[in-house]
Amino acid sequence: MSRAATVRDIAREAGVSTATVSRALNGDPRVHGTTASAVRAAADRLGYSVNRAARSLKTRSTRMVGVIAPDLATDFFMILADRLERELAAEGYDMLIASSRESAAEEERLLGLFPEHLVDGIVAIPATGESDHFRRAIARGTPLVLTDRAPGNPGADAVLVDNEGGAREAVRALAGLGYRRIGFVGGDLRLTTARERFEGYRTALAGLGIPPEPEFERFGPMHIDAGYGMMDELLALPNAPEAWFVVNADTHVGATNRLYKEPPERRERAALAAFDEMPWSPLLRFCRFAVEQPVGEMGRTAAGFILDRIEGRVGGRPRTARLPTRLIPH
Amino acid sequence: MSRAATVRDIAREAGVSTATVSRALNGDPRVHGTTASAVRAAADRLGYSVNRAARSLKTRSTRMVGVIAPDLATDFFMILADRLERELAAEGYDMLIASSRESAAEEERLLGLFPEHLVDGIVAIPATGESDHFRRAIARGTPLVLTDRAPGNPGADAVLVDNEGGAREAVRALAGLGYRRIGFVGGDLRLTTARERFEGYRTALAGLGIPPEPEFERFGPMHIDAGYGMMDELLALPNAPEAWFVVNADTHVGATNRLYKEPPERRERAALAAFDEMPWSPLLRFCRFAVEQPVGEMGRTAAGFILDRIEGRVGGRPRTARLPTRLIPH
DNA sequence: GCGGGTTTTGTAATCGATTACATTTTCCTC
DNA sequence: GAGGAAAATGTAATCGATTACAAAACCCGC
Numbered sequence: 001m002s003r004a005a006t007v008r009d010i011a012r013e014a015g016v017s018t019a020t021v022s023r024a025l026n027g028d029p030r031v032h033g034t035t036a037s038a039v040r041a042a043a044d045r046l047g048y049s050v051n052r053a054a055r056s057l058k059t060r061s062t063r064m065v066g067v068i069a070p071d072l073a074t075d076f077f078m079i080l081a082d083r084l085e086r087e088l089a090a091e092g093y094d095m096l097i098a099s100s101r102e103s104a105a106e107e108e109r110l111l112g113l114f115p116e117h118l119v120d121g122i123v124a125i126p127a128t129g130e131s132d133h134f135r136r137a138i139a140r141g142t143p144l145v146l147t148d149r150a151p152g153n154p155g156a157d158a159v160l161v162d163n164e165g166g167a168r169e170a171v172r173a174l175a176g177l178g179y180r181r182i183g184f185v186g187g188d189l190r191l192t193t194a195r196e197r198f199e200g201y202r203t204a205l206a207g208l209g210i211p212p213e214p215e216f217e218r219f220g221p222m223h224i225d226a227g228y229g230m231m232d233e234l235l236a237l238p239n240a241p242e243a244w245f246v247v248n249a250d251t252h253v254g255a256t257n258r259l260y261k262e263p264p265e266r267r268e269r270a271a272l273a274a275f276d277e278m279p280w281s282p283l284l285r286f287c288r289f290a291v292e293q294p295v296g297e298m299g300r301t302a303a304g305f306i307l308d309r310i311e312g313r314v315g316g317r318p319r320t321a322r323l324p325t326r327l328i329p330h
Numbered sequence: 331m332s333r334a335a336t337v338r339d340i341a342r343e344a345g346v347s348t349a350t351v352s353r354a355l356n357g358d359p360r361v362h363g364t365t366a367s368a369v370r371a372a373a374d375r376l377g378y379s380v381n382r383a384a385r386s387l388k389t390r391s392t393r394m395v396g397v398i399a400p401d402l403a404t405d406f407f408m409i410l411a412d413r414l415e416r417e418l419a420a421e422g423y424d425m426l427i428a429s430s431r432e433s434a435a436e437e438e439r440l441l442g443l444f445p446e447h448l449v450d451g452i453v454a455i456p457a458t459g460e461s462d463h464f465r466r467a468i469a470r471g472t473p474l475v476l477t478d479r480a481p482g483n484p485g486a487d488a489v490l491v492d493n494e495g496g497a498r499e500a501v502r503a504l505a506g507l508g509y510r511r512i513g514f515v516g517g518d519l520r521l522t523t524a525r526e527r528f529e530g531y532r533t534a535l536a537g538l539g540i541p542p543e544p545e546f547e548r549f550g551p552m553h554i555d556a557g558y559g560m561m562d563e564l565l566a567l568p569n570a571p572e573a574w575f576v577v578n579a580d581t582h583v584g585a586t587n588r589l590y591k592e593p594p595e596r597r598e599r600a601a602l603a604a605f606d607e608m609p610w611s612p613l614l615r616f617c618r619f620a621v622e623q624p625v626g627e628m629g630r631t632a633a634g635f636i637l638d639r640i641e642g643r644v645g646g647r648p649r650t651a652r653l654p655t656r657l658i659p660h
Numbered sequence: 661g662c663g664g665g666t667t668t669t670g671t672a673a674t675c676g677a678t679t680a681c682a683t684t685t686t687c688c689t690c
Numbered sequence: 691g692a693g694g695a696a697a698a699t700g701t702a703a704t705c706g707a708t709t710a711c712a713a714a715a716c717c718c719g720c
Contacts, residue, residue: 004470006676017700022678032698047470053447054676057383057705072412072427075405082402085429094443097402099415113424117383117449117706140334140377225608226589253609260613278611279554279583283590336706347670352708364669384706387675447676 006048012044025050029134035050056117063304066119067097068110070127076293077275080147083299084123086176089195091307093120100127105223106280114189115142121310123302126151129190141310147302149192150320157305158320163193163275166325167200167245167293170208170273173289173327174243175208177271183234183241185255187222194222194247197275201245216241220251227254234264249276256284282330292326335376344372355380356589362538383466395636396449397427398440405579406606406623407455410477413629414453421637423450430457438463441640445472451640453632456481459520473639477632479522480650487635488650489628493523493605496621496655497530497575498537500603503619503657504573505538507601512540513564513571515585517552517578522525522551525576531575557584565592572599586614610639612660622656 007021014021016035024031024039031039056062065088069077086097096119100107107127111134114122119141126134131152137144138155150245174182184201187194198217205212205247220226227250234241234259246252252274259270270286277292301321308314336478337351346365354361354369355378361369390422399407403437411429415425426449430437437457441464444452456464461482467495468474480488502633504512514531517524528547535542545567550556562573565588577583582604589600600616607622631651638644 007678008676018677019701021681022701028680029697035698047444049442051387051447051676053387054705055678056676057381057387057676057707060705072415073405073409078402078408082429085402085431089431098424099412101415101419112379113382116379117381212706250609253613256610256613263379266470274335277579280586280614281587283583283615284610284613284617288639337708349671350669350709353669356708360668365668381706385708388705388708390675532705597704632684641680 004047004051005043006051007041007048009046010039010042010048014039018263038182041237045065045090045144053117057206058157060117061120062118063092064094064096064119065310066110066114066122067095068100068107068122068124069097070102070107070125072097072099075278076295077148079295080125080298080302083296084302085102085299087300087303088307089168091303096211102127104128104130104133111137112144115140121306123147123306125149129188129192143264143306145302145305145309147254147298151190151192155318157309157318159302160192160306161293161323161325163196163325164200164203166275166327167197168204168273168326169200169203169327170289171204171245172208174245174271175200175204175210176271177243178217179241179243179271180210181239181241181243182216182290183244184233185227185230185244185246186217186219187251189219191222194219197245197247213277222248222251224254224257227251228258229254231255231258235259242330244273245273246272249274249278249281252276252281252284253289259286277328287330288330290328292328294323294325297323334381335373335378336381337378339376340369340372340378343376344369383447391448393422394426394449395423395640396440396444397425398430398437398444398452399427400430400432400437400453400455402427402429405608406625407478410455410627410628410632413626414632415629416528417630417633418637423637430454432457433465434458434460441467441472445470451636453477453619453636455479459518459522473636475632475635475639478627481520481522485648486570487639489632489635490650490654491623491628491653491655492520493526494530495534495656496605496623496657497527498534499530499655500605500619500621501531501534501575502538503659504575504601504603505534505540506530507573507618509573509601510540510542511569511571511573512546513574513575515545515557515560515564515576515581516547516549517581519549521552524549525579526575528577543640546582547626552578552581554580554584554587557581558588559584561585561588565589574603576602577605579604579608579611581618582606582611582614586616589616607658616660620658620660622658624653624655627653 007018010021011018020129024036067081081097088095095325096197123145125147129151131154134154134156145157147159150160165265186198189195202212220230246255270287272286273289275291277290279289282288338346340351341348351369354366397411411427418425428440455477456479459481461484464484464486473474477488477489481492516528520523532542547561550560576585601618602616603619605621607620611617611620
């Protein structure tokens with residue numbers, strides 16, 4: 001392929017200056033209608049497409065928002081990204097996603113890579129409990145919104161859900177079915193989501209007058225295998241729980257998988273309540289309740305926050321939204 | 331925030347020229363070790379980070395690969411993206427994802443947006459049966475690799491799976507359980523995946539001496555709701571199938587959901603075989619077989635193809651990889 | 661301490677689009 | 691048709707990093 005056409009080429013082709021070309025193509029009302037059409041025609045003829053590197057070098061804006069997610073294959077993150085994308089598209093912004101692969105170091109690298117004139121702002125789903133790199137990014141002036149998790153207090157806008165309340169409700173609902181021995185299949189307590197859901201679990205038990213039983217509380221990475229493993233340990237206890245609160249969708253799958261291996265009489269009585277309502281949640285045998293997160297609302301709020309930052313509509317004080325969950329019986 | 335530091339600032343700070351700064355920061359062996367350290371120190375002191383717009387304007391390369399997926403919330407696409415990302419990261423490339431929202435028009439827009447000096451090449455999962463815009467992108471010189479689906483024959487490299495064989499095997503396996511009345515819960519035949527899987531279904535029946543029954547064959551968008559609807563229609567037939575081949579993970583969820591609503595005696599005998607092995611597939615009640623796609627291998631192959639194109643290691647003739655699936659009994 | 665090679669560093673052009681400022685053209689009104 | 695405001699266009703600087711080419715510094719043996 002030959003060299004791509006530039007404004008210069010169009011200027012020559014249309015017999016005008018590069019200034020006029022640039023203005024015509026960007027819809028500047030100052031160029032005469034006739035000239036504008038001629039320029040557009042020339043651009044079409046040459047198959048012109050703008051060089052964004054050059055443009056953003058000059059304008060310092062890209063109209064793109066970057067999203068950093070810990071993992072591309074985790075449903076919840078991508079559903080959130082999907083909702084966010086719709087909102088941003090409606091405002092004329094494009095969205096780019098990159099994965100931090102659950103690593104704070106990689107996250108920091110992306111936090112540096114993205115602003116280097118690739119995106120105007122960043123929406124991140126923090127990968128770990130680390131927060132210093134977020135603080136540094138903000139100090140550098142990067143418009144930043146955290147979603148789902150908010151480690152430390154890096155002074156960024158944040159869009160969160162009421163994890164504590166959601167978990168509390170779910171555990172209460174299990175108790176409402178008559179269960180007293182309720183296990184906790186949890187996540188790494190350094191993650192705010194995992195910690196808050198654990199607090200909800202504890203609070204619910206306290207409210208029900210059930211003393212906490214440390215043996216019933218398991219923690220691990222919020223993945224399928226860990227869910228399986230934690231359920232395995234809980235089932236091995238001499239006086240095992242019969243109902244479980246499960247911290248998210250992945251652990252839910254793992255825990256369910258493990259339960260399937262139990263003898264029928266034990267399975268019969270098993271009941272789960274899990275965070276995250278997924279399309280397949282109602283199909284999982286033991287799932288009695290799911291805590292639905294307001295993903296659409298989260299996307300909408302995050303889009304609003306980041307656009308406000310980018311377009312400078314809002315001052316230094318960080319905003320936090322804490323959205324309610326909804327308990328869904330299955 | 332004040333203006334970000336530039337090579338100029340570093341040059342002043344370190345008492346050298348911008349050329350030396352650039353060379354030092356890019357590890358050019360021609361700069362003296364002592365000078366290089368001094369430059370790096372100055373850069374650190376000023377909190378320098380390169381302006382990629384400026385760099386790629388000059389170098390015409392970004393070491394980034396763009397991925398266009400029809401939908402961010404579809405597991406299979408994101409798992410594929412995840413595997414691809416790992417491969418690219420290993421080669422020092424970053425990956426950016428954007429969603430075409432199942433629209434050829436949006437796909438075309440991204441196909442134009444991405445190369446404008448944002449990425450060096452594109453890996454796309456085509457959204458529709460359209461292929462002209464892919465052809466045009468290639469004509470423009472954009473390094474492009476198609477995955478999963480390959481509409482038309484746009485002359486791009488493609489990484490595909492043996493959809494026909496996978497579906498054939500799955501239907502045979504259902505027949506092996508004794509079923510003769512096997513329904514097809516399918517997808518839009520304009521998509522190569524849907525079409526090839528349908529061919530596999532037909533071929534399997536033919537091989538088994540079972541005459542095709544058009545009433546048993548349903549087509550629609552490959553989504554949960556459509557899966558539910560198609561299953562609904564199939565169950566309403568006077569002499570309904572008792573086993574079903576389901577075209578992908580989403581329709582699988584929908585179809586299963588619908589089956590749950592059937593009276594126990596009918597559910598008892600129901601059996602499904604579905605394309606896509608997901609973590610939760612073994613947990614779905616009626617799923618007897620899943621066709622696993624070699625996602626890791628697809629990512630690896632796609633990464634190899636696109637990097638070969640970007641780095642000009644391969645000529646004009648497009649390459650196609652057709653990878654085998656694996657039947658998994660549940 | 662001088663010629664010739666090797667390192668190391670510097671100067672200035674360049675990538676392509678945007679835009680401040682300057683200039684020309686158009687269009688009224690009197 | 692002169693004068694002046696408004697509209698349209700042009701000139702050239704600019705964004706920040708890279709790099710071709712030029713120049714300087716250093717090292718060596720004799």
